Amino acid sequence: MQLAVDVGENALTERQKDVLDAALALLVEAGDALTMTSVARRASCSKESLYKWFGDRDGLLTATVQWQASKVRAVPVNPEAFDLASLTAGLQRFASDWLHVLSGTISVALNRVAVGHAGSDKHDLGVIVLENGPFAMARRLKPLLQLGRNTGLLHFDETDEAFRTFFGLVVRDVQIRLLLGDRLELTDASIERDSLRATQQFLALYGAQNGH
Amino acid sequence: MQLAVDVGENALTERQKDVLDAALALLVEAGDALTMTSVARRASCSKESLYKWFGDRDGLLTATVQWQASKVRAVPVNPEAFDLASLTAGLQRFASDWLHVLSGTISVALNRVAVGHAGSDKHDLGVIVLENGPFAMARRLKPLLQLGRNTGLLHFDETDEAFRTFFGLVVRDVQIRLLLGDRLELTDASIERDSLRATQQFLALYGAQNGH
DNA sequence: CCGCCGCCGTAACGTACGGTACGGTACGGT
């Protein structure tokens, strides 16, 4: 399940990063209708350079998605003085971060193009987004869950099942509705509220003080 | 929130239904790469007829999505002799049905093209899928939830919040992973197991016998 | 100063596909 995301040495010059940022912006604006010409114009570079640097259109899209993925790096949770309060805070902070990312225009745009490409031959984008989306969330959250289990604060058999339940409680129908174009404004306040609710529901299901 | 899905009189001839079924099959196979020529060839009809019947490519796609939507009609739950057992059975059956639909190749294909189109100007497909997906699920489930509340079996303030929690517990990360191309085989047995788990978790959160 | 290199801008090419036009055929009505 451990797929290579970073290509070791990205070897991206600043100029190329600027180009990829321009591609990101266009991806947000136009979605998959992005053209090589539009990227070249927006980034003030030649199409020749685009093809030299990224090979072809798919290479550019792949590099763009990876570039965005490399920008959102995980902040690890430090397991010092671990108790119910810090577990709750960690879960809620995690849910809040995730909802903020999910509802961002960049996340929506990238997920849209990746979903679209997963339907054709090119599964690369889907794999990359999968790896940096749900799978990355799982890798980041599972240590916290296992720490909770080791300290007796949580009860579950399969870490993966616990994670997926938490995922469901946090994300619910938000992502699919956003991807399908539903206007669904998530204010900071509502995200805070939903994160707290999801965390409390998760603790009600897997917390040590409750039955099961 | 009540959007027209059926166009009153569909006025679809059998021939046209066959064409739309061919379009559905091609949508599953090729996704958004479907071409008018391929539909005409598969359905053994002329492109002229396609344009006469459906206007343009978007019209064909819209008609295809609506045609599929018209095929999966809801089976209402009869509220006779309602108790905890029938509530549990209803929820579980609902979850099972939904997971079966979600994981079907047709649902995945239609959601993919709708998500893709939601990124461009044409939001129609997204709205239609939204209307026949999450929103239809909500309309079908909410009467059952309210019946549960009226009979004292469930406790919640907002029906919509309860529904969305159930949605999250049932769907979790399954749909987004399928849309992104993750190989995720859902056997009948695993779906039955997941439906039961989701139902029990939901009852643990909103059931009358539990706290809150 | 000179030549090489990387890059910009743009023009050009090939192709795929949406959309249209048209000839040919079957059929039902008169």
Added chain:
DNA sequence: ACCGTACCGTACCGTACGTTACGGCGGCGG
């Protein structure tokens, strides 16, 4: 028998876009 209608198959047109090629220009080593 004749006509209108509906439809199939196919050829065709226009365009958009991916991809390639080329001219020009600034910088840098010699």
